[in-house]
Structure formats: structure tokens, C-alpha cells
Amino acid sequence: MNNITLKKLADELNMSPSTVSRALRDSHEISQETKDRVKALADKLDFQPNPHASSLRKNKSRTIAVVIPEIQNNFFSQVMNGVEEVARQKGYHVLIYLTHEDHKREEDILHLLRSGRVEGVMISVSNTTKNFEHIEACQKADLPLLFFDRVCENMEVPCVTTDDASAAFKATEHLIKSGCKNIVFLSMADSLSISCGRKTGYLKALSKYGFANKEKVIECGPDDETNRRKIQQVLQSEDRPDGIFAAVEKFAVNTYEVCRELDIKVPQHLKVISFSNLSAAALFNPPLSTIVQPAYDIGKESAAILFKIIDKKKLLSSEKRIVIPSHLVIRESTTSKQYAKPPVLFKQ
Amino acid sequence: MNNITLKKLADELNMSPSTVSRALRDSHEISQETKDRVKALADKLDFQPNPHASSLRKNKSRTIAVVIPEIQNNFFSQVMNGVEEVARQKGYHVLIYLTHEDHKREEDILHLLRSGRVEGVMISVSNTTKNFEHIEACQKADLPLLFFDRVCENMEVPCVTTDDASAAFKATEHLIKSGCKNIVFLSMADSLSISCGRKTGYLKALSKYGFANKEKVIECGPDDETNRRKIQQVLQSEDRPDGIFAAVEKFAVNTYEVCRELDIKVPQHLKVISFSNLSAAALFNPPLSTIVQPAYDIGKESAAILFKIIDKKKLLSSEKRIVIPSHLVIRESTTSKQYAKPPVLFKQ
Numbered sequence: 001m002n003n004i005t006l007k008k009l010a011d012e013l014n015m016s017p018s019t020v021s022r023a024l025r026d027s028h029e030i031s032q033e034t035k036d037r038v039k040a041l042a043d044k045l046d047f048q049p050n051p052h053a054s055s056l057r058k059n060k061s062r063t064i065a066v067v068i069p070e071i072q073n074n075f076f077s078q079v080m081n082g083v084e085e086v087a088r089q090k091g092y093h094v095l096i097y098l099t100h101e102d103h104k105r106e107e108d109i110l111h112l113l114r115s116g117r118v119e120g121v122m123i124s125v126s127n128t129t130k131n132f133e134h135i136e137a138c139q140k141a142d143l144p145l146l147f148f149d150r151v152c153e154n155m156e157v158p159c160v161t162t163d164d165a166s167a168a169f170k171a172t173e174h175l176i177k178s179g180c181k182n183i184v185f186l187s188m189a190d191s192l193s194i195s196c197g198r199k200t201g202y203l204k205a206l207s208k209y210g211f212a213n214k215e216k217v218i219e220c221g222p223d224d225e226t227n228r229r230k231i232q233q234v235l236q237s238e239d240r241p242d243g244i245f246a247a248v249e250k251f252a253v254n255t256y257e258v259c260r261e262l263d264i265k266v267p268q269h270l271k272v273i274s275f276s277n278l279s280a281a282a283l284f285n286p287p288l289s290t291i292v293q294p295a296y297d298i299g300k301e302s303a304a305i306l307f308k309i310i311d312k313k314k315l316l317s318s319e320k321r322i323v324i325p326s327h328l329v330i331r332e333s334t335t336s337k338q339y340a341k342p343p344v345l346f347k348q
Numbered sequence: 349m350n351n352i353t354l355k356k357l358a359d360e361l362n363m364s365p366s367t368v369s370r371a372l373r374d375s376h377e378i379s380q381e382t383k384d385r386v387k388a389l390a391d392k393l394d395f396q397p398n399p400h401a402s403s404l405r406k407n408k409s410r411t412i413a414v415v416i417p418e419i420q421n422n423f424f425s426q427v428m429n430g431v432e433e434v435a436r437q438k439g440y441h442v443l444i445y446l447t448h449e450d451h452k453r454e455e456d457i458l459h460l461l462r463s464g465r466v467e468g469v470m471i472s473v474s475n476t477t478k479n480f481e482h483i484e485a486c487q488k489a490d491l492p493l494l495f496f497d498r499v500c501e502n503m504e505v506p507c508v509t510t511d512d513a514s515a516a517f518k519a520t521e522h523l524i525k526s527g528c529k530n531i532v533f534l535s536m537a538d539s540l541s542i543s544c545g546r547k548t549g550y551l552k553a554l555s556k557y558g559f560a561n562k563e564k565v566i567e568c569g570p571d572d573e574t575n576r577r578k579i580q581q582v583l584q585s586e587d588r589p590d591g592i593f594a595a596v597e598k599f600a601v602n603t604y605e606v607c608r609e610l611d612i613k614v615p616q617h618l619k620v621i622s623f624s625n626l627s628a629a630a631l632f633n634p635p636l637s638t639i640v641q642p643a644y645d646i647g648k649e650s651a652a653i654l655f656k657i658i659d660k661k662k663l664l665s666s667e668k669r670i671v672i673p674s675h676l677v678i679r680e681s682t683t684s685k686q687y688a689k690p691p692v693l694f695k696q
């Protein structure tokens with residue numbers, strides 16, 4: 001990299017390397033005149049201290065890690081945007097790690113991070129993560145930790161989430177008020193905190209409006225083809241739904257694809273609502289009603305709390321569990337148009 | 349972080365720290381028996397070598413940096429996916445930096461990176477970057493560098509791009525063959541390599557089909573409101589276009605928004621095609637014809653080339669300028685339906 005070392009700078013100035021080093025760190029032991037001379041030459045030669053030497057000395061890498069399931073997802077990319085904003089202001093670097101929803105990869109990543117490469121870790125767990133030993137090991141190693149979005153409820157680790165249960169309740173209630181009597185919930189893996197929260201909200205709304213016996217949860221996953229088959233099956237069943245509530249955007253996209261294929265009209269035959277941070281949802285045919293999560297704010301808030309922990313500031317109890325509300329955006333996919341006769345292609 | 353140091357490990361084993369260190373690095377000077385004893389205890393105590401000490405010794409951080417304009421963009425998030433895949437296999441860490449299309453931020457980031465924090469940098473320049481001194485400074489400092497997507501043609505730096513000009517030619521040709529006679533190109537800043545390439549392709553197609561005098565380029569930018577105003581203006585002008593070719597997805601979204609507002613029917617009144625990596629483009633109303641860039645492959649290929657440079661392997665001349673083709677996906681927004689009478693709301 002840059003060839004100018006502290007040693008070369010010292011030789012050029014006819015000073016000892018330790019004097020140069022202290023001058024650059026603005027030590028009170030060094031005179032202003034010397035500091036000025038050192039800094040002028042350092043600027044001129046574009047000298048920069050070796051970050052590894054400085055990290056070793058201070059045991060500080062000025063780096064945090066963000067561990068997320070995937071990046072091709074509007075929610076997580078907006079979170080990254082918020083994290084980066086706060087880290088930049090604080091003069092920190094951000095490492096990004098993708099687990100691709102794989103428990104083993106997540107373990108390997110956290111194992112690597114325990115060695116002190118970073119000063120803190122923000123994580124949203126993968127949907128195949130069923131035990132948390134790898135995260136507990138980080139905790140034992142005193143590595144500052146924070147969960148966001150997908151958390152582990154049982155661990156004493158600060159977390160930043162949205163109000164999944166209450167947002168899901170409102171979404172389900174909105175479907176019911178738009179005339180739906182048979183609502184299917186397309187969920188993620190049950191082990192995920194957000195999946196549980198969203199399911200709880202769905203069930204609570206069904207129960208409040210007298211549909212407790214109409215509960216129908218279909219677990220979808222990363223594979224589009226499998227999801228479409230499951231959705232197709234339920235939409236062609238005898239007891240076919242008139243509303244679909246998708247736990248994540250991907251499943252709403254799969255639903256729209258199936259509806260196009262089977263010529264099911266949204267919202268006339270089926271109403272659809274989904275958690276989604278896709279701004280283009282308004283351009284869908286028909287425009288998709290969404291529950292929009294405060295992704296950018298979750299990223300900013302998470303980074304701010306993580307830096308508090310890194311700086312060894314005491315967290316207020318309100319800062320240990322931060323919940324930032326989502327909001328509903330109602331569009332055509334759930335409006336209560338006249339209910340048309342279902343097309344003939346449904347299986348009897 | 350982890351409290352187990354090399355020193356503690358050595359004390360526990362009654363060996364010198366240097367013996368323990370050499371045993372862990374599998375040195376031939378150490379007997380197998382000693383290695384086994386050291387490794388067994390290191391595993392038991394979850395010892396991991398200090399990465400900063402090891403980076404300082406080897407002058408290797410096992411980290412690369414990716415500098416991109418933004419992450420809330422399907423193209424760049426798919427690129428990141430490809431980069432991460434290759435880096436993980438190679439045992440490298442990935443730092444992510446966002447310039448938010450700001451030249452000054454880009455300069456600051458590259459200044460930081462020159463200090464040796466990373467072994468190599470991949471960059472897609474911001475659309476406000478008009479000089480390249482900050483990148484030349486990295487080059488002088490012998491920092492391995494690679495451009496992807498948005499490159500600086502005049503620098504001797506390897507780059508990985510798509511065939512912007514030829515893909516833009518095909519897109520424009522497709523509009524002409526679908527009946528368009530008056531095609532507007534919504535471009536990015538002229539200083540961007542990809543913008544030039546795409547404009548070149550657009551002009552070449554106009555010229556080939558006898559529309560050289562119908563050239564109309566509108567420069568759009570990051571602000572949605574400004575873009576919509578510009579698009580609205582041209583769509584309400586006397587010489588209004590019957591085709592729009594958007595250089596990036598964002599401008600196609602702006603176009604759709606304006607069409608909804610003005611009740612302009614796509615594709616009857618206006619045909620629209622755009623560079624875009626949004627899979628949900630198929631669900632738009634109407635489904636949007638797109639030029640899909642090989643984003644994931646650009647990410648993988650870029651990382652692979654960067655690692656070759658880091659490992660001081662000689663690049664073949666074919667590896668210095670890699671071009672991976674994009675492909676057209678034709679959907680309803682450009683099909684040649686019967687041309688309907690334009691709505692009355694157009695200004696005369």
C-alpha cells in the first residue's frame with residue numbers, strides 16, 4: 001500500500017519514531033512547533049498510520065459487523081443504509097456478512113468475529129437458526145451484541161424490532177373489515193421471532209372477529225416454485241380463501257404470480273396484503289396494500305445502541321428493547337369492490 | 349473480547365509463546381505431538397489469534413472493500429451477493445461503503461482505504477465524480493483496484509461491466525420495431541461511463557432507422573419529484589413521445605407514476621422499456637419490459653479478478669476488460685397493441 005512509514009517520516013524529520021507518533025496523536029508531551037512540522041510533512045507525503053498497528057495498540061478496530069440473512073431484500077438494504085449513516089458519522093467501518101438463511105454459515109461467521117476483528121456485532125438471525133450457542137459464545141467473549149428484526153427473545157441482548165404482532169393484527173383486521181371471511185396466513189419458519197409475532201397478531205384478529213375456527217397457516221420458504229405450488233393448492237381447494245396475508249413480500253409476489261396464472265382477480269376474488277418495503281408495490285397490478293416497516297430507522301437506532309454498548313455507556317431500560325412501529329398503506333389489492341363470481345377453472 | 353491470549357495458552361502448556369504460535373501456524377520446526385497438544389487446548393479454550401497482530405505481521409488484513417453509490421438498488425445488492433460468495437470461499441471479509449452519489453464522500457472513503465486497512469478495493473463510481481485523483485492516489489499507493497459497472501475509461505485499471513451500448517441499441521431498436529417514432533431517453537449524469545454507453549446505443553439505433561433528427565435526451569437524477577416534473581413536461585409537450593427508454597429502473601418507476609397521474613395508457617399511448625434488475629417488474633401494471641444486467645455474475649467476476657490482483661497473478665489481457673452481456677426481457681409495456689387516441693388532457 002502506501003510506502004510512507006512512521007520510520008521514514010521520522011528519518012526525514014530527524015526525530016525518533018516515538019516523537020513522530022506522539023506528535024501525530026496530539027500528545028501534550030510534544031511542543032506545538034514540532035507537531036506542526038510533523039503534520040505538515042505527513043500531509044505532504046500522504047502518510048497514514050498503519051491501522052493494524054493502531055488497532056493492536058488500542059485493541060480497537062473501529063469496525064462493526066452486520067450479519068443478515070440476505071441483501072436482495074428491500075428491508076435489509078434499507079437497514080444497511082441506516083447503519084452505514086450512523087457508522088460513518090462515528091468514523092467506523094462496516095463489515096457485511098450474509099448467512100443466506102443458513103445456520104451453519106451463521107455459526108462460522110460468529111466464530112470468526114469472536115477473535116476481535118470487530119468491536120461489535122448487529123445480527124438478524126437466519127430462519128434455520130434453532131439454537132443460539134454461537135451467539136451465547138460471543139456474549140461470553142464480551143463482544144458487544146445487538147439483535148434487530150429477527151431476535152432471540154430468551155437472551156439478555158438488546159434488540160430493535162418493529163411491532164410485528166400489532167401490525168399483523170391491524171392487517172388482518174383490515175382484511176376482515178374489507179369483507180374477508182377466510183384468510184390464509186403465509187408464514188416463515190416458526191422458529192423466527194418475527195414469524196411468531198406476525199402469526200400471533202393474525203390469530204388475535206381472527207379470534208376477536210369470531211373467525212377463530214378459520215385459522216389457516218401455510219409455511220412458505222426461500223424456494224419460489226414450492227411456494228407457488230402451496231399457494232396454488234390452497235387457492236384451488238374447496239375451502240378456498242378470500243384473503244391472503246403474506247408475512248414477507250416474496251410470498252405476496254408468489255401469490256400475484258399464481259393469481260395471474262389461474263386468472264384469479266385481485267381484489268375481486270382474493271384480497272392480498274403483505275409486509276413489504278418495496279416502493280414499487282404501488283405500481284403492481286393491482287397496487288399492493290402493504291405493512292411498511294421502519295427499516296432505515298431500525299438500522300440507525302440499532303447502530304446507535306450498539307455504539308453505546310461499545311462505548312460502555314449504560315443503557316436505559318427503555319433502550320434494551322426498542323420497538324419502532326410499522327404502518328399500513330392501503331391500496332387496491334384490499335379494497336372492497338363488488339365480489340365477482342370466481343372463474344370456472346377452480347377445482348370443485 | 350475473548351480473554352484467552354497466546355501468552356495464557358503458553359503458560360498453561362508450559363511452553364514459550366513463540367513455540368505455541370509456531371505450532372498453531374503448523375510450522376515444520378515443531379513436532380506433531382506438540383502441535384496436537386497446543387491445538388487441543390486452543391480448541392478447548394476457544395482461542396483465536398488476534399487478527400490485528402496477525403495482520404500487522406503479514407501485512408494482510410484478509411479484507412476487501414466494495415464502494416458503491418447505494419444499496420437500495422437491486423443491481424448493487426445483487427452485485428454484493430456475488431462478491432460475498434467469492435470472498436467467503438476465499439476466507440476474506442467484505443467492508444461495504446456507500447457514497448450516496450457524493451464525490452466528496454467517495455474521496456474520503458478512498459483516503460481512509462489507502463492506509464492499508466484492506467487488501468483491495470472494488471468501486472463503482474458516483475454520478476457526481478468528475479475527476480479521478482482520489483482513485484489515482486490509490487493506484488500510486490499500489491492498492492489493488494478494480495472498477496465495475498461505472499468505470500473510468502481513461503485509467504489503466506481492470507474493469508467488469510455489461511455491454512451497455514449494445515443492450516441500449518437493442519432496447520431502442522425493439523421500441524422502433526414496436527412502432528415508436530419519437531423515443532425519449534431518460535439518462536443519468538453524462539459523466540458516468542454507463543450513461544455514455546447507453547446513450548451511444550440509443551443514438552446509434554435512431555440513426556440506423558432514420559430517426560437521427562428525433563434525438564431527445566432528458567437528464568434525470570436522484571430526486572423523484574424533479575424527475576416526475578421533467579417527464580410530465582415532455583409527455584404534455586406538443587411533440588410528445590410514443591416511447592420512453594429509461595437508463596435506470598428508478599426513472600421507469602417515475603414514468604409509470606406520471607402515466608397513472610395523467611391517465612396515459614402503457615403501452616397504447618406510450619411504450620416503456622428500462623434497464624432494471626427488479627424481479628417484480630413482471631407484476632407491474634402493465635408488466636415492464638426490461639434490460640436485465642448480469643449483476644450477480646458481475647459481482648462474482650469482479651471479486652475473482654480482484655483476488656487475482658491481490659495474489660499478484662498476472663491478468664490475461666482478456667481479464668482486464670470483462671464485458672458480460674445483458675439481455676432483453678420483453679413484456680406488455682412495449683407490445684404493439686393498436687394505437688389508441690391520446691387522452692384529451694394533453695396540452696395542445
